[in-house]
Amino acid sequence: MNEQELRKKLASLSTEHRDLDAAIDALIMSRSTDELQIARLKKRKLFLKDQMAIIEDALIPDIIA
Incomplete structure (x- = not known):
């Protein structure tokens, strides 16, 4: 993978990580x-x-x- 592809993958993983954090918080709060x-x-x-x-x-x- 080249640098651009790695940065794109990193951004995607980061977004999914934040979404999971929000989902976990929502489940705990509910x-x-x-x-x-x-x-x-x-x-x-x-x-x-x-x-x-x-x-x-x-x-x-x-x-x-």
Whole structure:
């Protein structure tokens, strides 16, 4: 993937991450008893965060001090 594609993918993952955060907050505020669904959303959110970190590492070159 080139830099432009990586930045596009990062933006997409970031948007999905924010949407999941809002969905989790909404479920918690609605006093939902569906703990399994909340746990799945949190797991997906962590996966997205890991993917975003991988892409960010690929975009930022290593600097030798």
